[in-house]
Amino acid sequence: MGKSVKNPKKHIVSCRVNEGEMETLQHLTEESGISISELLRQSLLQLCDQPHQGTQQAA
Secondary structure, eight states: OOOOOSSOOOOOOOOOOOHHHHHHHHHHHHHHTOOHHHHHHHHHHHHHHSOOOOOOOOO
């Protein structure tokens, strides 16, 4: 049986990024001292807290 945790993460999300995007992620995580997963979780929460400023669509 696995470790009992307060807030289990049951879902995995993956995406492909280019070299520049990966370098940016690595730079941000090195500066902040958190993992890429935690950086993305915090970013998601910040996006949810901001008022919608229109939507951007990929061309």
